[in-house]
Amino acid sequence: PPLQHNISPFGLEDGRKILKKTATAGLFLRSREFCGGRDFCPLVRTEKRLARRTSQRAPSSYTTIVNVANPLTIDSASSVTIQNGSTLDVAGKIDNYGTMTLINGIVDTNGYDLVVKPTTGVLNLSGASMVELGVSAPGTLDVQGTLNQDWLSGGGATTIHGTVQNGSGYVFNSSSSGFMTTTVQGSYTQTSGGSLSLKINGATSGTGDRLTATGTATLGGTLTVSNVGTLNNGTWVLVSGATLTGSFTSVNLPTPPTGKYWQYSASATQFTITLLNQPSITINDVSMMEGQFGITVFTFTVWLSSASTQTISMDFATADGTATVVGNDYYANSGTLTFTPGQTTKTITVQVRGDATSESTENFFVNLSNAVNAWLLDSQGVGTIYNDDM
Secondary structure, X not given: OOOEEEEEOOEEEOOOOEOOOOEEOOOOOOOHHHHOOOOOOOOEEEEEEEOOOOOOOOHHHEEEEEEEOOOEEEOOOOEEEEEOOOEEEEOOOEEEOXXXXXXXXXXXXXXXXXXXXXXXXXXXXXXXXEEEOOOOOOOEEEEOOEEEEEOEOOEOXXXXXXXXXXXXXXXXXXOOOXXXXXXXXXXXXXXXXXXXXXXXXXXXXOOEOEEEEEEEEEEOOEEEEEEEOOOOOEEEEEEEEEEEEEOOOEEEOOOOXXXXXXXXXXXXXXXXXXXXXXXEEEEOOEEEEOOOOOEEEEEEEEEEOOOOOOOEEEEEEEEEOOOOOOOOOEOOOEEXXXXXXXXXEEEEEEEEEOOOOOOOOEEEEEEEEEEEOOEEOOOEEEEEEEOOOO
């Protein structure tokens, strides 16, 4: 059956053997059936170098470099772990159908591509790990499967030298509490089939996962943001690049607390999300003489406390007070007010009927209800009709 292999400062482990000092052997990266039934495929030379150290047992005293002279395929049933400062150095393309895990480790393709294959391929980047795809003519990290970033105590930043292409894969942080800063020394491109999942600390503005490209960051596909802890007002930069282009097809954000809403935007270099208070709604009161004949128009003004990037709506309807519709004092009116993004005022008009009958002062109401994307601070306007008849 397939074995799991750990490349660490203590040697190359296949579950039964540890290669010590300088040795030449095969690294088993595929199922036995791909190697004629043998336990090892003769692909790899393993070198272990003992550096200067103050303690014989200190793990940081060792460096393990595994050199692969040919393109490398990891089949769907196999897994490789590179950890504690060790390096997997491959002079060719890596096709990963299985699981490759870096725990404070390095994989170097020397300018060739690393392809995380669909469905079964997984690349786990934990702690301060590095994917080196070349410098002068870098290769591409092609995420067709899953790229999982897992924060570890003592390190929460990974670096990828080269181009990252996420056309049909899933990039996310599986840690339940820690946050990852991923730096792409090159460009990051996510197209319609790609998915990016990031976390924020909602209690602290600016704290959370972040993906940064030193080249162009091209947005597309799906962005999903989850929250750890409470949600307070704040701004979080999720993706940045020397140049930012494109847009996410779908943006899924945490459910905001009552009275708050999300705003997201893309500048020339950053994609940010911001949690804001929803605007409050107020309506004024109106007092006028009714007039002895004809119609007097009472105009009520509805205000938002601040402009919003969302469309805001609410229903309105008149209601009798001492003035009544059946008593021919005014005409009923009802409907829906809609504020498009940026608008802050709307008006409602009510027609009051004049007459020559001597009456006492009367009133009616304009009630607001069913507010969407805003909240009602003052939901009732009072119309006061003064009598001007002798």
